[in-house]
Amino acid sequence: MRAFETALETDPAVAPSAALRRGRAIVITSGKGGVGKTTTTANVGAALAARGKRVALVDADVGLRNLDVVLGLESRVRHHLLDVLEEKVALETALVRDKRNENLYLLAAAQSREKEDVDTVQMKALIAQLCETFDFVLIDCPAGIEMGFKNAVAGAHHAIIVCTPEVSAVRDADRVVGLLPADWRPELIVNRLRPDLVRKSKMLSVADVNDILRLPLLGVIADEPGLIVATNKGEPLAYDAASTTGAAYRAIAARLDGEDVSAPTVNTEVGLFGKIGAWLGGRA
Amino acid sequence: MSARRIVITSGKGGVGKTTTTANLGAALAKRGHSVVLVDTDIGLRNLDLVLGVEKRIVFDLVEVVEGRCQVRQALIRDKRFESLSMLPAAQTREKTAVSEEAMVRVIDELAEMADYILIDCPAGIEHGFRNAVAGAREAIVVTTPEVSAIRDADRVVGKLTERRMPLRLIVNRIRPEMVKSGDMMSVEDVCQILSAELLGVIPDDEEVIDTTNRGEPIVLDDTKRLAAIYMKIARRLEGELVPFTNLESPNLLKQFFTLWKAG
Numbered sequence: 001m002r003a004f005e006t007a008l009e010t011d012p013a014v015a016p017s018a019a020l021r022r023g024r025a026i027v028i029t030s031g032k033g034g035v036g037k038t039t040t041t042a043n044v045g046a047a048l049a050a051r052g053k054r055v056a057l058v059d060a061d062v063g064l065r066n067l068d069v070v071l072g073l074e075s076r077v078r079h080h081l082l083d084v085l086e087e088k089v090a091l092e093t094a095l096v097r098d099k100r101n102e103n104l105y106l107l108a109a110a111q112s113r114e115k116e117d118v119d120t121v122q123m124k125a126l127i128a129q130l131c132e133t134f135d136f137v138l139i140d141c142p143a144g145i146e147m148g149f150k151n152a153v154a155g156a157h158h159a160i161i162v163c164t165p166e167v168s169a170v171r172d173a174d175r176v177v178g179l180l181p182a183d184w185r186p187e188l189i190v191n192r193l194r195p196d197l198v199r200k201s202k203m204l205s206v207a208d209v210n211d212i213l214r215l216p217l218l219g220v221i222a223d224e225p226g227l228i229v230a231t232n233k234g235e236p237l238a239y240d241a242a243s244t245t246g247a248a249y250r251a252i253a254a255r256l257d258g259e260d261v262s263a264p265t266v267n268t269e270v271g272l273f274g275k276i277g278a279w280l281g282g283r284a
Numbered sequence: 285m286s287a288r289r290i291v292i293t294s295g296k297g298g299v300g301k302t303t304t305t306a307n308l309g310a311a312l313a314k315r316g317h318s319v320v321l322v323d324t325d326i327g328l329r330n331l332d333l334v335l336g337v338e339k340r341i342v343f344d345l346v347e348v349v350e351g352r353c354q355v356r357q358a359l360i361r362d363k364r365f366e367s368l369s370m371l372p373a374a375q376t377r378e379k380t381a382v383s384e385e386a387m388v389r390v391i392d393e394l395a396e397m398a399d400y401i402l403i404d405c406p407a408g409i410e411h412g413f414r415n416a417v418a419g420a421r422e423a424i425v426v427t428t429p430e431v432s433a434i435r436d437a438d439r440v441v442g443k444l445t446e447r448r449m450p451l452r453l454i455v456n457r458i459r460p461e462m463v464k465s466g467d468m469m470s471v472e473d474v475c476q477i478l479s480a481e482l483l484g485v486i487p488d489d490e491e492v493i494d495t496t497n498r499g500e501p502i503v504l505d506d507t508k509r510l511a512a513i514y515m516k517i518a519r520r521l522e523g524e525l526v527p528f529t530n531l532e533s534p535n536l537l538k539q540f541f542t543l544w545k546a547g
Contacts, residue, residue, distance in 0.1 A: 031328050033297010033407035038432065063409050064295055064439060066432035111439070115410055143297035143407035145327050146379055167497045168302065168330040175328060175375070194490070202494040225459070229467045232431050 072234020127155025336499020
């Protein structure tokens with residue numbers, strides 16, 4: 001745990017900083033699918049907006065969009081990313097305002113198009129334009145490392161890596177870190193942690209995960225069935241004042257916003273997984 | 285010999301394609317079939333980890349396609365089942381290193397060596413998806429009972445239907461207690477939305493995380509409830525009519541109270 005705390009203190013990206021002059025574009029990525037990128041994007045975005053920041057969420061998963069569903073905005077989407085890139089509508093027209101927070105906006109992905117219909121130059125220009133009017137632009141990256149990934153990363157200044165405590169997710173996350181610009185310092189969110197399983201050595205601990213990835217730890221989200229329900233209902237838990245998961249998202253938002261909150265803590269650092277080190281050693 | 289060529293796909297990532305591929309493959313091998321598993325997730329391979337063969341990889345799919353080795357040389361035989369082998373994906377290359385035509389050639393060649401070829405598809409519907417589907421003649425769509433997974437699966441079902449590919453559904457990670465409380469979609473709901481035939485229902489089981497991390501498909505352990513479920517799916521795949529497992533907890537007291545309340 002100590003290593004991450006030091007990393008958090010020394011990383012300028014999370015250190016308390018002067019007011020941001022322009023928006024910060026952050027891509028939320030993972031390599032592996034289904035680890036919680038979209039849920040993270042929605043919740044961190046909602047928590048930042050609740051702090052009074054102007055936030056734009058961009059769904060870069062052309063063809064398999066889901067951010068609209070998680071935010072409960074699917075029936076309000078009328079235009080999408082490609083409409084803007086192809087200059088069919090103005091950016092302001094395509095943005096959908098959140099039902100609960102007027103600081104939060106969504107730019108939906110096209111559902112019936114392909115990721116190859118977008119290129120990195122267009123994405124860069126679009127994200128730069130959003131950064132002029134928003135404090136934070138969060139880009140929800142598709143799974144994989146194909147064209148959709150390249151597009152999602154193109155306009156970003158910073159990355160958040162979402163990873164679950166599973167060997168396959170860690171391996172994919174490690175691969176993605178290697179594909180990001182070398183001067184970035186991506187931050188890590190460990191998602192779906194089950195402290196009970198970690199205690200029984202049936203799940204990797206946060207320390208195990210970060211032994212491999214070695215990234216500044218931005219947050220830890222415990223697995224809870226309530227998250228599935230909230231996602232299905234389109235109500236981000238970050239808005240739920242009583243939810244501990246919501247509180248974890250709010251702490252992540254505070255850290256991103258430069259507030260000096262204490263490092264994420266988990267009281268389950270007992271995992272001893274030799275295997276993960278073994279496969280790293282055997283990796284090409 | 286000409287194998288059945290089945291792609292395991294989903295649209296959404298993390299719903300259990302790789303775990304399903306490994307376990308179904310092991311189940312078919314356990315039932316005496318010769319099976320080849322193909323990992324098409326170039327750059328983000330994981331099937332090797334789930335099978336616990338990651339240290340035995342010498343050649344990979346891309347090297348086969350580029351003619352640097354024979355398909356047979358790249359195949360890794362499972363330690364536990366002689367009739368189960370896998371063709372790993374390349375880790376440091378891009379999905380575009382393989383074309384659909386090349387994929388068909390590799391699968392055609394493998395089809396002469398086995399009864400079943402299971403192709404583990406990457407997440408998404410990009411180049412990697414098209415490659416994985418190219419060599420297949422039938423598909424298994426894996427989904428979880430979540431709105432986002434079903435929406436993605438629907439998109440994939442559409443793409444497979446366009447290709448006139450027969451498909452069946454595996455609903456993964458179902459939690460009967462949440463279905464009961466109305467917090468999770470039921471299997472019937474999922475099948476209805478996707479209008480697809482059901483091949484199997486797999487309950488959410490925390491043991492899968494551990495067995496996956498250790499590289500030991502859960503099918504290997506006959507005492508596990510999921511092992512029996514995967515074996516049944518294998519039999520259904522072979523064409524047998526096998527009734528679906530009742531996932532409700534066999535808690536008689538609870539059943540009594542439910543009846544009592546209902547009565």
